[in-house]
Amino acid sequence: MKTPFRTIGFIFLLVSCGWATDEPGAGGSWFQDITKQAGVAHPHTNSAFKNPYAHIMSGYTALGASASVADFNGDGFEDLFVTDSKEDGKNRLYKNNGNLTFTDVAAVAGVADGNDANNASADSLWFDYNNDGRPDLLVIRFGYSQLYENLGNGKFQDVTAKAGLRHYANAITAIAFDSDRDGDLDLYLGAYFQPVNIFEASTPRFFPESFETAKNGGGLIAFRNNGDGTFVDMTDQAGLRQSGWVLDLGHADADNDGDDDLYVAADFGTDRFYANNGDGTFSDITEKAIGVDTKKGMNVDWGDYDRDGYLDIYVTNITDDYMREGNFLWHNSGDLTFADVSRETGTYDTGWGWAGKFFDYDNDGWLDLYVMNGWVSGGKDSYVPDVFEMILRPNVDLADVRQWPPMGDKSLSGYQKKKLFHNQSGQIFKEDAARHGLDSIRDGRGIAVADFDNDGKLDLFVTNANSEPFLYHNVHPHDTNWVEFILEGKTSNRAGIGAQIRLTAGDATQISFVNGGNGFASQSTSRVHFGLDKASTIDQVEIRWPSGKKQVVKNLSANSIYLVREDGKVEPWKPSKESGK
């Protein structure tokens, strides 16, 4: 006969099991793939070349699947710009309808045409170049990049030439931050190939001269914002002239001195670390900061994963049977030196890495990490022996594209799973992608992290080369708390890019900052999101603006989005239109 106690015990057991399944690793996904119903499933297609080297180049240009987030129309819901790369392939501007569906308005907005016979979209960046409070759009291209001014009526206007940005480069990444703290956003463009027209190459010598120390890439181009809607190339004056095979750029204040420093991830050679001298010029302190590496840097993202008050850096490289480079998790010592702790933290080996983004997916107050992997998933034959046969050939001239074997339908580090690392209290990470259905084997490239439905849980838009993207809706069931901040600068740049926020809630202090586009092939939200775990009140928030102004706010309620103005006002923020949910 059942006793009441036994029944209570049984119920308790069920409840216990129910809770247990919410814990990482215990089964049950916290992300829903809503790509198709959201209307964002349009696939990316790689660029195809028509020059005499096209059959070789095709193996090395599986790039350009990118996504960038901003609320371009100011309705309170984060929108998405997604690139294609094939000739005449249309770029997409997905307007968020407020109910986790999106409508492509690129053609109407005038930003769809990013690909033609001489230009291929590689990435994009939202940044308010003219400080009018509206995010403008830079389409980063192999060829001439395009700057579109957001006119505020759903339409954009190409202002590339007017802004002084018509500059030929095989650009693959860009970030914008106010390096000289004069109140407007400066632009940093990273280029992969040197500035030769790779669509109609006049020379065959435009491939990397070395796998480890190549210095014949596109390098870095720094544009200072003149404050009047125009830019000037200041690469030399800024001390940033270099010729690496740049794949990504990342900015943040490494030493908490009030200005943003710069990490440059380069393929085929040495990543570079530049310390900001405080005036928008930089000192190359690579050897002191990170040492000289020979790896294949792909991604730069900054986040304080161990909550020690300094922003750390995650850089992906190549790790496979044939090339065991390992990623870098650069732990910031606070004195402009870093130590790689990727082995100790379990984030070393992901595969052929691309974007890797810090974000707190369960709002437990610790930054987790999601990493894209895989180069080319083709046929069952591997390209590895072909390329090593070339490498072992005596006196091979690697810069000559004709020396490189065509990849054809072969695979190179293909069919690799994406990795989701759950942060275990700042010490190690536990890989948990399969449990959440986030371990797709498509050739991942970019990750745009944003709260698309304003519910305080960070969602993911994932781009894949030559394939459909994914939109993952975060539905984690925990009752952990959160807060988001939207910043509006006055003396500082209007978007508050570079502003650092130090938040204390309960017994935890976290720092984060307004990010100007860090991470490979993707730009996440510029809102600053914090997971608060069980804390329902935020004891203190200190905002340090790029202007140097400090603002302290006490006793804010959790689970809200706040608008923080540099003039001192902090108020709960609501979208201008109601969610359609």
Add this chain to the structure above:
Amino acid sequence: MRKRAFLAGLLIMMICLTVIADHAVAADPAAAMAEMEPLLNKEPDNLQLGARYRQAAIQAAQYDRCIEFYQKLIELRPDASNVRLNFGFAYVDKIPAAGSITQVILANNALTEFTKSLEIKPSWLGYYTRGNSYLFWPRIFGRTALGIKDLEEAMKIQQAEAKRPYHVRTYVALGDGYWKMDELDKAKSVWTEGLKQFPGHAGLQARLSKQGDELKSVMDEAYDPNLRIDTSLEELWAK
């Protein structure tokens, strides 16, 4: 009588060389290399001195100097098996300090020298060394089977002679080779026999106590080119 005197002289010289090398290496490895270079020029095929010279090079991080020295030594004695071996090891010694592509080139160069050494004089050390080197190559290069073949040869040689402590290496490596070829039963069998012959061996215990991804992690670490392996050969002349 003359033979005995010669052997005694040789022994004294060996002891002297060892003492010189040990002292100097600890204090100033680069200076120790300079001291050992003329000695090696006189005695190129001295395996032990050559190994000590390489250890000094590792300590001094003067890998290229070591490689260049052996290149010259090879010109002097192209038919010396141990010079070839040490030359191959000189490439291996640089691998952890090199970039991922240079690692492949160095490993390939090392294999060339190990093969030449074996062609001059087949030996347990030659077969074990080359066989083990093959295991560092990803399976896609088709070199694992060659490694197994060499290691099986090394096993035959060691089974025909008195048991030495370093013979355990063959059990470890041969089992690893089978594992790499997805022949788990054969791998386990070799490791088990190895543990029977060398009870308590940590490497064999680690392999036999793990499965699946955990075992793969052991292998990944064992054959990670970024981690330095012991090439001192000290076990060969350990008492």
